[in-house]
Amino acid sequence: MNERNDKQYERYRRLRKRKTNRPIILILTFSIIMIAIAILGSLLLKGSEEHVILNPTDTQPGLTLDDDISSGIEESGKQQSSTDDTEWNLTLVNKWNPIPDNYEINLVEVPGGEKVDERIYEPLMEMLEAAKKENWDQLPKVVSGYRTQEKQQKFYDEKIAEYKQQGYSENEAVEQAKQWVAVPGYSEHQIGIAVDINGATYDLYFWLQENSYKYGFIFRYPAGKTDVTGTAEEVWHYRYVGVEVATEMYEQGLCLEEYLDRIEK
Ligand SMILES: [Zn+2]
Numbered sequence: 001m002n003e004r005n006d007k008q009y010e011r012y013r014r015l016r017k018r019k020t021n022r023p024i025i026l027i028l029t030f031s032i033i034m035i036a037i038a039i040l041g042s043l044l045l046k047g048s049e050e051h052v053i054l055n056p057t058d059t060q061p062g063l064t065l066d067d068d069i070s071s072g073i074e075e076s077g078k079q080q081s082s083t084d085d086t087e088w089n090l091t092l093v094n095k096w097n098p099i100p101d102n103y104e105i106n107l108v109e110v111p112g113g114e115k116v117d118e119r120i121y122e123p124l125m126e127m128l129e130a131a132k133k134e135n136w137d138q139l140p141k142v143v144s145g146y147r148t149q150e151k152q153q154k155f156y157d158e159k160i161a162e163y164k165q166q167g168y169s170e171n172e173a174v175e176q177a178k179q180w181v182a183v184p185g186y187s188e189h190q191i192g193i194a195v196d197i198n199g200a201t202y203d204l205y206f207w208l209q210e211n212s213y214k215y216g217f218i219f220r221y222p223a224g225k226t227d228v229t230g231t232a233e234e235v236w237h238y239r240y241v242g243v244e245v246a247t248e249m250y251e252q253g254l255c256l257e258e259y260l261d262r263i264e265k
Pocket of ligand 1 (some may be wrong): 196236
């Protein structure tokens with residue numbers, strides 16, 4: 001009897017111990033699972049944020065940027081502007097503002113052989129690929145990228161000669177040429193962040209006008225702003241300013257001169 005009682009008591013104790021331990025084990029297991037989920041979640045989130053920052057324009061064309069993505073872009077924009085080459089993307093070059101002295105750029109070749117500032121290569125290619133995917137079978141071509149002073153001079157002289165051939169006087173020919181070709185030293189092409197783009201059809205330009213800002217490019221010389229830009233409408237000329245600025249300009253209908261004027265105030 002005694003032995004049996006002892007055994008029963010032992011069994012009872014074991015059972016009780018297991019019962020009292022069960023909630024603790026459950027809580028511990030639950031906590032471990034929750035911690036694991038939290039760690040995994042934060043890792044995944046971190047991964048996607050980095051992706052956005054590294055590749056801010058990696059969105060499908062035609063889609064509007066959602067809040068998350070645009071805040072990621074703003075962050076990357078801020079990171080850029082805190083470095084030494086702060087405002088390179090906002091450098092103003094027009095008929096009243098020559099290219100800055102000792103302006104330094106690293107050039108990289110784009111398909112077709114033209115060269116651009118390496119900092120605009122990726123967004124430019126993404127924009128051209130998106131244009132191709134959206135509307136055309138072929139990649140729109142960069143027909144003019146970076147130009148040296150000599151090259152700009154050549155274009156300028158050729159344009160003047162063209163007008164003179166049409167019967168304009170020297171002075172008239174110069175005035176006409178200036179409408180279309182920047183005076184050497186006053187062309188955005190000389191800082192490597194502007195491109196002239198050619199597509200198979202004119203539709204390309206309508207697409208670019210509505211979508212280029214997503215890649216950081218602006219329709220630099222719209223018809224309605226010729227007094228402000230000092231340049232006649234050029235549907236093929238796109239200039240890089242960065243996604244954040246381009247989006248603001250697009251949404252508010254500002255040209256670069258108007259935008260810079262506004263942020264200086
Ligand atoms: Zn141009």
